[in-house]
Amino acid sequence: MRPDDLPEVRRLPLFQKMEAANFDELVGKSYMQTFPAGLEMIRQGDPADFLHVMLEGAVELYAKWGGRECTMAVVRPVSTFILAACIKDAPYLMSARTLERSRIILIPSAGLREIFRRDTEFAVSVVTELAASFRSIVRNTKGLKLRNSRERVASYLLRQSRLLDDAPSYRLPVEKRLLASYLGMTPENLSRTIKTLEDHGVKVDGMRVIITDRKKLVDLAQPDTLIDGPDPDALGTGSSLPPVQRWA
């Protein structure tokens, strides 16, 4: 493991406050690995042996069932994922594949659980992270059930802008087919939906998003902190640190 990565890892909310000795012990048992783009690094159903910490790159968490697939989240540095499965020592519920070449630290889940028991600050961090993850997916599910696809797209586009300090223009952090899956719709449908939003305050040209009339867009999206969160989204910008994405 590269020594100059450690400070960055240490700065993560999950590890920031734990005792130095425990951090060192945890890191000592860990592996750093670099994955090429497009690799399935986790297959749903496999036992969760390692907590994953993203240092570089991008990873898609997705779910499969009977031939169908859907994107659940995209994780970018610096953040952790599949914490819940590690805690429970249970099989992964989601698969993960790299979207880009990625550097990732693998922390043995057994060590994680062990140190949880003897480092109070670490325990607090873990439970805080997990609670945040839970709330994040609750918000996500609320969006899926309460909003139609058009409202979801509008909300997403508006939310991304807000995360970038209300930027009037920005680049989509992911390709559209993936975004469509994340938002629970087909790429075709997303394409058409985006077109209809041009009359409602937002224009998308390729990867470029331009808010043309924020008020109109807000009227349509009706953003709500209990859905869109004060916190970053699971398909975030990668602006991170802070804010950090939370995904178990």
Added chain:
Amino acid sequence: MRPDDLPEVRRLPLFQKMEAANFDELVGKSYMQTFPAGLEMIRQGDPADFLHVMLEGAVELYAKWGGRECTMAVVRPVSTFILAACIKDAPYLMSARTLERSRIILIPSAGLREIFRRDTEFAVSVVTELAASFRSIVRNTKGLKLRNSRERVASYLLRQSRLLDDAPSYRLPVEKRLLASYLGMTPENLSRTIKTLEDHGVKVDGMRVIITDRKKLVDLAQPDTLIDGPDPDALGTGSSLPPVQRWA
């Protein structure tokens, strides 16, 4: 608080292993309350001051957005809910209303967080519970995104049977309008969908569900432990203790 309730609370996974003194302290700061049916006891957005422990009755967790509503879960004894909001000391993401007259213990979230820090076994229980909650809603979301409404209904009906030791017949634990909302569809749609399932191994007469051809139903529902879980569902049977429902 009734003294004969305490042993039951103590047996909950969340409190089972903590030190007696800490349990007593926590309970000492708590309130027992009885709510009539149909009462909104938690409004989404309000600060989360109390962890709720169901002793008797049934509570619906639901979400609202711009005039629309959807059911997120139904909680039955003996289990806890809104743990995540308490841990984070954040506003509730969901509202809660009683479906029946309910007895509920309210545990101050401040005390919860305090004891978490000094009782390792309790900390382990909290994080385990939260991780289970997280995994539960991930499964739920997977079902919503990967299955169409017909498959969701079929899976639900089959899953309920399985939770009752593969009972060939059972009563629905909730009314159909609520079930429809939980499954992400309208009551009308559920009604029609159920009818089409009669050719696929399951018949529903009022609240009574009869599995007429399990194999056919399984073929359609394609149950999957990574969605339907080995664990009880958020719209469970109330058979509880064990299994216990997990909802944060």
Added chain:
DNA sequence: CGAACCCTTGACAGAAATCAACTAAGGTGG
């Protein structure tokens, strides 16, 4: 008995998935 309320059914409108064709952009190999 009447008033709600749940559930069902039908007719219709709207939304979304599917299938197919086409464009554009990026990468590969000659």
Added chain:
DNA sequence: CCACCTTAGTTGATTTCTGTCAAGGGTTCG
């Protein structure tokens, strides 16, 4: 450098699914 291939994205036509509106049957409860 160009031809070719692959893939993302778009667009159109069509079908399927789902929500909405309206009406009626059944049940419960005051």
